[in-house]
Amino acid sequence: AQKVTQAQTEISVVEKEDVTLDCVYETRDTTYYLFWYKQPPSGELVFLIRRNSFDEQNEISGRYSWNFQKSTSSFNFTITASQVVDSAVYFCALSEGNAGNMLTFGGGTRLMVKP
Amino acid sequence: DAGVIQSPRHEVTEMGQEVTLRCKPISGHNSLFWYRQTMMRGLELLIYFNNNVPIDDSGMPEDRFSAKMPNASFSTLKIQPSEPRDSAVYFCASSPGTVSGLSYEQYFGPGTRLTVT
Numbered sequence: 013a014q015k016v017t018q019a020q021t022e023i024s025v026v027e028k029e030d031v032t033l034d035c036v037y038e039t040r041d042t043t044y045y046l047f048w049y050k051q052p053p054s055g056e057l058v059f060l061i062r063r064n065s066f067d068e069q070n071e072i073s074g075r076y077s078w079n080f081q082k083s084t085s086s087f088n089f090t091i092t093a094s095q096v097v098d099s100a101v102y103f104c105a106l107s108e109g110n111a112g113n114m115l116t117f118g119g120g121t122r123l124m125v126k127p
Numbered sequence: 128d129a130g131v132i133q134s135p136r137h138e139v140t141e142m143g144q145e146v147t148l149r150c151k152p153i154s155g156h157n158s159l160f161w162y163r164q165t166m167m168r169g170l171e172l173l174i175y176f177n178n179n180v181p182i183d184d185s186g187m188p189e190d191r192f193s194a195k196m197p198n199a200s201f202s203t204l205k206i207q208p209s210e211p212r213d214s215a216v217y218f219c220a221s222s223p224g225t226v227s228g229l230s231y232e233q234y235f236g237p238g239t240r241l242t243v244t
Contacts, residue, residue: 047232057218057235103170113158113222114183115233117170 014039016106016118024124025094033089033121035104041065043109046080046087051120052100063087065109094125129153131236133219139242145207148239151200152221160233161194161204162218170218176202209243216240 015038025031037046048060061071063080071078075092091098101122105115132151140146152159161173174184176196184194191210196202206213220233 049235055216055240056237057220059232059234062232113177113231113233114160114172114175119169 014041014044014106014108014116016104016116018102018104018118018121020121021119022122022124024126027096027125027127028093029125030090030092031094031123031125033091033102033104033123035087035089035118037085037087037104037106039085039106039108041108045107045109047105047107047115048078048087048089049103049105049117050100051103057103060089091123094123096125096127099123099125131219131221131234133217133236133239135239136237137240137242139244140209141244142210143208144243145205146209146213146241146243148204148206148217148219148241150202150204150219150236152202152219153234154200156221156223156234157199158222158233159196159202160220160222161202162220162235163215164218164238165215173204206241209241211243214241214243 017036019034044065046063050058050060061078068080077090079088101120103120104118107115131153134149157178159176163171163173171186173186174194175182179196179199192206194204216238218235218238220235222233223231
């Protein structure tokens with residue numbers, strides 16, 4: 013059975029600090045997809061990134077970067093030079109290749125960036 | 128482009144009343160999902176449609192919940208009768224679906240905040 017664990021329930025940083033959100037997943041499939049979503053205080057869920065299990069290249073998008081390591085079943089998310097607007101709950105999710113498009117979400121990490 | 132549209136955004140109802148939540152997915156998306164979010168349980172998948180057909184409804188809590196997708200541009204989630212423990216934010220999401228095992232991201236609507244008193 014698939015499972016996603018976000019061990020950090022809450023993180024607090026001061027603006028301009030770098031912060032890494034951890035995500036560990038479990039799956040028996042060799043083909044799977046990993047996602048990150050952001051849920052700001054306004055409540056909507058915003059898609060950030062999708063990676064497939066065959067692509068372990070790290071990805072950078074502006075201040076955001078993702079580190080995918082199959083050896084440790086982790087897909088961590090780093091925000092560089094955090095800003096107050098980054099304050100949100102961040103969810104990691106997994107979709108197995110044979111599960112249609114269904115997502116299994118982690119419990120989320122609440123990030124608070126203080127000015 | 129219009130995203131996923133949900134209505135109403137907020138619903139307050141009394142226990143025992145029927146509640147209908149509505150969703151219009153992104154045009155061209157083949158898959159539609161209903162989720163429920165609470166503090167206690169986090170994000171739970173309730174039901175998943177592909178090409179208007181329910182594929183997996185194992186997350187539907189009980190017979191009081193039902194969902195339909197009469198066409199590619201509309202879905203409803205109905206709770207009858209509603210109970211206070213149904214209070215939650217209900218999200219609808221749509222996705223281009225799967226092609227040869229590829230799994231695409233889901234795009235979420237703004238959610239409906241349901242309060243049952």
